[in-house]
Amino acid sequence: MSHGCLIENNTWEVVMKIVIVGAGYAGTMAANRLARRARGAEIVVVNPRPEFVERIRLHQVVAGSGTAARPLAEMLDDSVTTRIAAVTKIADGSVALSDGGALEFDRLVYAVGGAPSAPEGAVDVGAPESAAVAAERLRSLSDGAAVDVVGGGLTGVETATEIAARRRDVRIRLFSDAPIARSLGAKARAQVAEVLAGHGVEVVRQRWSGGRDAALTVWANASRVGELALQSGLEVNDAGRVMVDDHLRSVSDPRVIAVGDGAAVPGSRMSCQAAIPQGAYAADLIAADFTGRSHKPYSVAFVAQCVSLGRSDGVVQRVHRDDSPASLWLRGRTAAAIKEQVCRSTVHTVRAGRYSWKPGAA
Ligand SMILES: Cc1cc2nc3c(=O)[nH]c(=O)nc-3n(C[C@H](O)[C@H](O)[C@H](O)COP(=O)(O)OP(=O)(O)OC[C@H]3O[C@@H](n4cnc5c(N)ncnc54)[C@H](O)[C@@H]3O)c2cc1C
Secondary structure (H helix, E strand, O other), X not given: OOOOOEOOOOOEOOOOEEEEEOOOHHHHXXXXXXXXXXXXXXXXXXXXXXXXXOHHHHHHHHHOOOOOEEEHHHHOOOOOEEEEOXXXXXXXXXXXXXXXOEEEOOEEEEOOOOEOOOOOOOEEOOOHHHHHHHHHHHHHOXXXXXXXXXXXXXXXXXXXXXXXXXXXXXXXXXXXXXXXXXXXXXXXXXXXXXXXXXXOOEEEOOOOOOOOOOOEEEEOOOOEOOOHHHHOOOOEOOOOOEEEOOOOEEOOOXXXXXXXXXXXXXXXXXXXXXXXXXXXXXXXXXXXXXXOOOOOOOOOOOOEEEEEOOOOXXXXXXXXXXOOEEEEEEEHHHHHHHHHHHHHHHHHHHHHOOOOOOOOOX
């Protein structure tokens, strides 16, 4: 196995091998930033499909109001090698691939995101394949059909309102055993409730137990991650997320840096708002590691929670560094425009590999 160090002209003396598992927000950011900061290193991105999926637009795919996939080749720096496969095992300095191959690594960025979690009878909004299935089923529904959306968090709210804005002929129920959009401040929450009611979405404050008369049930309740880390012997928390130290290194194998939805980062939440700086941080950490420089612990401030409520309405909640709601919030077309701009900027940001941030709450 190789070890690299930077020489004067900023290239790696011996080729350092970096494997990035997953080309979502975190992995793509890490790859493109490393391409600039670790020139000469061998960077391989492993992803099961040749597309970058804008996961934050999958509710639009379900409702038929947008698309989410774009060619991965457009998203990654030319110096990055792409391998279309899934990593099936992370071993001691190497990974096994679903195509029968293997790759060695000096550093690995674990950026696999979450995994579909819909129970039997429901279709997950959070994966491109299942979102396409939900879209197809929704298209086939006739007047008055019932659509259940399960999950009262921001993804559930976005999904219910996106469908409601496009399909006024179906009856939508939003199931949640917790308060709807509870991460928002009271005023923004009240606004969300008003918009849901305005669209005729029935809020059902109970746990979804299946078996009702819905023609389509959309699962918007991300709770699961895949089993790759667990099966590879990395220490994970109860939800299967990789346990990390304050530099996002796996506590079991410091060569593995875990980021995004698949990592148990204290004070973080599953969001591309967290995944993008974590991917950037992983790149900076690797570049620092191999030049023998120390790197500060990971710390990133949250900025806002931006929620689309259909294409022409929304809510933006300013938050404190720890993601708790601040007093400033916006609604209506202005908020919708900000949210759309945020979605677009995630693509530009990870493609450029450029991101700067303020430190998080102490
Ligand atoms: C409908 C919806 C709306 C959302 N809206 C927002 C929002 O407005 N703001 C926000 O901050 N967050 C939002 N989120 C959450 C956000 O999408 C996720 O938190 C974010 O995608 C996490 O990024 P990631 O890079 O960790 O994972 P992902 O973006 O999921 O990428 C993971 C990648 O890893 C690949 N992969 C998985 N397993 C393997 C393997 N074994 N080998 C190789 N590759 C693998 C996957 O195919 C995928 O390409 C939303 C989510 C949904 C579903």
